[in-house]
Amino acid sequence: MTHELGNLGAYDEAEVKWGLGRACANLGKTEEARSWWRESAAILHNLSLISVAEKLDIETSVAPRTPEIILRNM
DSSP, X not given: OOOOOSSOOXXXXXXXXXXXXXXXXXXXXXXXXXXXXXXXXXXXHHTTSSOHHHHHHHHHOSXXXXXXXXXXXX
């Protein structure tokens, strides 16, 4: 499922989706969290901000590490 978030820039959209994933994870909604994280990872990868390996790690991990690019911009 892909969620639309209006007129945000692509990076901002990825950051918001990552945050929504974190919020869902904190509420115990693991599958919903993983969906948000996968969407965020796809955007970050399309922007060449994360590698294929980082994207795959996010897609396969139950609780992936926050990408460095997002950590630097928090």
